[in-house]
Amino acid sequence: MLRLGTVGTGWITQQLVEAAAMAGSFELAGVYSRRADKAQAFADKNHAERVVTDYQELLAIDGLNVVYLASPNSLHFDQALQAIRQDITVIVEKPAFSNPQEMAAIMAALADHPQAKLFEAARHVHTPNFHAVARALGGLPAVQGASLTYMKYSSRYDQVLAGGAPNVFTREFSGGALQDLGVYPVYLAVALFGVPAHVAYFPTLIQTGVDGKGVAVLRYGAYDVTVNFGKTSNSAAPSEIYGLKETIEMDSAGELTRVGLRQDGTELTDLSAQPLKNPMLPEVQDFARVLHAPAEKTNIADYHRWLHWTQQVNQVLYGLRVAGNLRFPADDHE
Ligand SMILES: NC(=O)c1ccc[n+]([C@@H]2O[C@H](COP(=O)([O-])OP(=O)(O)OC[C@H]3O[C@@H](n4cnc5c(N)ncnc54)[C@H](OP(=O)(O)O)[C@@H]3O)[C@@H](O)[C@H]2O)c1
Incomplete structure (x- = not known):
């Protein structure tokens, strides 16, 4: 069994812990919160062994070998x-790190501590529907770009409109629409098409100084991928990848709940797998598989591909922020 510790007591940590229980490969060794009562409530609900209010204490729990980070970015x-640095594997929520300097320091630490691995919790690129899209893309006679959308009104934007500054909408916590939702279509673009040669970003700023929504263009030389995302509006627009007469369709570049292929404008052929019981289950199963058999050839290849995506997405997100003139305090630690 992998011995898991968690950071953050929000709904996403609850979802991860439930996925880990379904996967059957993890035991919840410890729960960290800044507040003992929150940690205790989370631990009681999920049958955790220990409750701590000091992060170092979490890492020191006997046999703990994986930590899940769902703290502000x-x-x-x-x-x-x-x-x-304590040889503990990290599952870090998206977006993993604020800029390429942080990413480079993490890569150096991983090189010094080969027992520890790093997984970014980019749930959608581990799903059967992502694999269906990748297969369909491989079957296209040519690729002529894509239009990717992920836009969901955030209940936390109500707090901004009321004069507040929730973490996800602050520069201090490396927040904003690109970091929070734009990361999903950017991940898709990087995983399916690679790193773009040039990027442009046109953010719509909100009163807390971050982007509430925005439009980005990823230029690949032979084609462009346009990306539309936001947390201050809703969109039901599908996302599309363009072949010649073929179009791959996705209900949303962040959810990938339904995916299909349309030939020559004809009826959509549904390529969707069964709905997931828990959106985080495929990634948790993937991570557990690699951790259980790290020396297996396919696991080594998968791990390195995912880690490469983490680095590339980090680089593209930073490029987009530079293009959109968006800086974070974390960039000043360079
Ligand atoms: N994969 C997904 O589908 C998904 C969905 C949602 C969020 N996320 C990611 O998960 C991470 C957390 O997002 P969130 O919306 O849950 O963030 P959040 O509510 O702002 O904070 C998450 C947790 O961090 C702790 N925290 C809050 N403010 C803090 C502060 N000022 N200093 C130290 N700790 C603080 C809190 O835990 P305690 O009070 O218990 O210490 C809280 O439960 C982000 O990276 C986000 O992008 C991913």
Whole structure:
């Protein structure tokens, strides 16, 4: 069994812990929260062994070998670095780190601590529907670009409109629409098409100084991928990848709940797998598979591909922020 510790007591940690229980490969060794009562409530609900209010204490729990970080974005770096330096594997929520400097320091720590691994919780690129899209893309006679959309109104934007500044909408916590939702279509683009040669980003700023929504263009030389995302509006627009007469369709570049292929404008052939019981289950199963048999050839290849995506997405997100003139305090630690 993998011995898991968690950071953050929000709904996403609950979803991860439920996925880990379904996967049957993890035991919840410890729960960290800044507040003992929150940690205790989470631990009681999920049958955790220990409750701690000190992060170092979490890492020191007997036999703990995996930590899941669902803290605000700007805290990921320090927490991941401390874990890796103690040979503990990190599952870090998206977006993994604020900029390429942080990413480089993490890569150096991983090189010094080969027992520790780093997984970014980019749930959608581990799903059967992502694999169906990748297969369909491989079957296209030519690729002529894509239009990817992920836009969901955030209940936390109500707080912004009321004068507040929730973490996800602050520069201090490396927040904003690109970091929070734009990361999903950017991940898809990188995983399916690679790193773009040039990027442009046109953010719509909100009163907290971050982007509430925005439009980005990823230029690949032979074609462009346009990306539309936001947390201050809703969109039901499908996402598409263009072949010649063929179009691959996705209900949403962040959810990939339904995917299909349309030939020459004809009826859509549904390529969707069965709905997931838990959206995080495929990634958790993938990570557990690699951790259980790290020396197996396919696991080595998968791990390195995912880690490469993490680095590339980090680089593209940073390029987009530079293009959109969006800086974070985390960039000043360079
Ligand atoms: N994969 C997905 O589908 C998905 C969905 C949602 C979020 N996420 C990612 O998960 C991460 C957390 O997002 P979230 O919306 O849950 O963030 P959040 O509510 O702002 O904070 C998450 C947790 O961090 C702790 N925290 C909050 N403010 C803090 C502060 N000022 N200093 C230190 N710790 C603080 C809190 O835990 P305690 O109070 O218990 O210490 C809280 O439960 C982000 O990286 C986000 O991108 C991923």
